[in-house]
Amino acid sequence: MVEGNLKSKELYERAKRLLPGGVNSPVRAFKPYPFFVNRAKGSRLYSADGKSYIDYCMAYGALLLGHAHEEIIRAVSEQLPKGTLYCTPIELEVELAELIHRIYPSMEMLRLVNTGTEATMHAIRAARGFTERKKIIMFEGCFHGSHDSVLVRAGSGAAVIPSSNGIPNEIVQNTIVLPYNNFNALDEVFSKKGHEIAAVIIEPIVVNSGLILPKKGYLEYLRKITHENGAVLIFDEVVTGFRVTLGGCQKYYEIKPDMTTLGKIIGGGFPLAAYGGKREIMENIAPLGKVYQAGTFSGNPISVVAGYTTVKLLKNSEQIYSELERNCKQIANALIDISRDYKIEAQVNSIASMFQIFFTSSPVVDYYSAKSSDIEKFHKYFLELLKNEVFIPPSQFETCFLSTAHSIEDCEITIEALNKALASMRGEK
Ligand SMILES: Cc1ncc(COP(=O)(O)O)c(C=O)c1O
Incomplete structure (x- = not known):
């Protein structure tokens, strides 16, 4: 006890x-x-x-x-004496990016970061930079990490507070929160504000309010309405990626989002996450474009080795x-x-x-x-x-998870x- x-x-x-x-x-x-x-x-x-x-x-x-997991531990142990942080590119990060792209073809270009929070934060910034719009839509009870734009009526640990203190009103005003699985709510907001919406970010299957599945046709409808209104559809697959299927929810439901965030499983127990999507959106990321994002630990060799080993293992044993x-x-x-x-x-x-x-x-x-x-x-x-x-x-x-x-x-x-x-x-x- x-x-x-x-x-x-x-x-x-x-x-x-x-x-x-x-x-x-x-x-x-x-x-x-x-x-x-x-x-x-x-x-x-x-x-x-x-x-x-x-x-x-x-x-x-x-x-x-x-x-x-023995193979992940072995791979990381072999990397440790070779150095833990270079801050210059390594071959394996290219191979990992190619591997992710093969499994998630909607991620035409991608960036490696350390946490799911970073991935969603940068995906939203990329969408805002690309559309030159300010507002985003998220859904009640979804959790996309602990950064300002998405801590409004969020799930997981944040479910006990309606909205975090410490976030300026100007930011909260740009986050529209809708009920999940509600078709009418989408219609209403897009008919009034469709031209202002930079992005819709969603957990395609909600795992941060307990476990909640999408109603039949809901994600398809979301795909359609975002496309019609020029809003970037971001699937937050930080949890569902490599879990629902190897190719995540987008493979399971056969829906192609504009952007995807991955995290958790991708790092095999080490801090690794990724965001990516359509080439025309991702080409705006620095140094190619004017949407800035950087990180000392991004693509560090330890996380990359652990991630590559994990994803390879999963790919070879579907x-x-x-x-x-x-x-x-x-x-x-x-x-x-x-x-x-x-x-x-x-x-x-x-x-x-x-x-x-x-x-x-x-x-x-x-x-x-x-x-x-x-x-x-x-x-x-x-x-x-x-x-x-x-x-x-x-x-x-929260949701309960099994492992192999x-x-x-x-x-x-x-x-x-x-x-x-x-x-x-x-x-x-
Ligand atoms: C769906 C989803 N997105 C993003 C995050 C944030 O990830 P991290 O905790 O790695 O920052 C979480 C964390 O639980 C999550 O469940």
């Missing part, structure tokens, strides 16, 4: 004195206190308290191949996606069956290797319906799972833990 994690408790008390909330990213904090991790391997995290957990957070989706889906379905179906057996009102959304439960009676199709979930129940469910060796993201407004390291046995232990957690909530109102 969390209360028994004495070493973690002691570390948390120390951490709180210097780090806001005791953490370096808000989503890591939970009540009564987070557990501290010593090491991780495969599907498991090993805590400072001597416990181990099957991990369904998987670094918020970054670790599709599990913790400390059958992993059906195996991941099979394991995920097994867990999602178990959640549906167990909650029905215990008469707990719940919705379970799942796709590919992602799933989430919501304690609500209404189907979860947008941020509003996600918010109808009973957050206290979710927290109890989270703590009960932890008691039974299973770690999921602590917030309702999750074995059949892990899935069975997990289903047993789900059973115990939901049994403890039986009969609650």
Whole structure:
């Protein structure tokens, strides 16, 4: 039980004195206190308290191949003595760019950066520079990183605050936030302001309000309406890229965005992200054009080696996606069956290797319906799972992720833990 994690408790008390909330990213904090991790391997995290957990957070989706994958570790270890940062070009970054372009042909040109936040920030700037327009559209409950333009009614850790303080009104005014999956809202805003919209940025599948899937035809409609209005359509595939399929949502739904952002999985556990898209947009990036973007650590050899090794591994073993889906379905179906057996009102959304439960009676199709979930129940469910060796993201407004390291046995232990957690909530109102 969390209360028994004495070493973690002691570390948390120390951490709180210097780090806001005791953490370096808000989503890591939970009540009564987070557990501290010593090491991780495969599907498991090993805590400072001597416990181990099957991990369904998987670094918020970054670790599709599990913790400390041997080939990635070997490739990085070979690179380390050759130097960690050159700030001059290397051959492997060209090869990685070519590899990404082959898998994501919509990225006719691209740039490597370090984080998803950077990728979306620069993609939006590129779209504004290209269109010479100011306004962007995003969707309630989507999270595109923690930069000013996209922290308005965002999801993930930001779901607890309507809009971040510290962002000037002038910036907020240029961000239009629409409900996801709502066709009419798109019509309305484009009929009034179509000529002012530089870009529409969307998580094609929302993973930052729990897991929410697009309604049939919604992404196609978005493609059509942005095209008609000259707005740049940005698919934020920081999470869905290399996860929903190797080629992300754009491959799964057969929709070609103007720009794409990638992150998380692409770095194999190291800081790496990318943004890119149509050549005519990307040719505006410095030094070719007047949209400025730069970074000391961009394309650093360690991240590039890790990323290249990861993407190559994924490309050479595409059958992993059906195996991941099979394991995920097994867990999602178990959640549906167990909650029905215990008469707990719940919705379970799942796709590919992602799933989430919501304690609500209404189907979860947008941020509003996600918010109808009973957050206290979710927290109890989270703590009960932890008691039974299973770690999921602590917030309702996140998604659970499987990796190739999750074995059949892990899935069975997990289903047993789900059973115990939901049994403890039986009969609650
Ligand atoms: C869809 C999406 N885009 C962008 C980001 C930001 O990525 P990073 O945390 O690497 O800055 C996240 C982070 O969770 C995300 O989920």
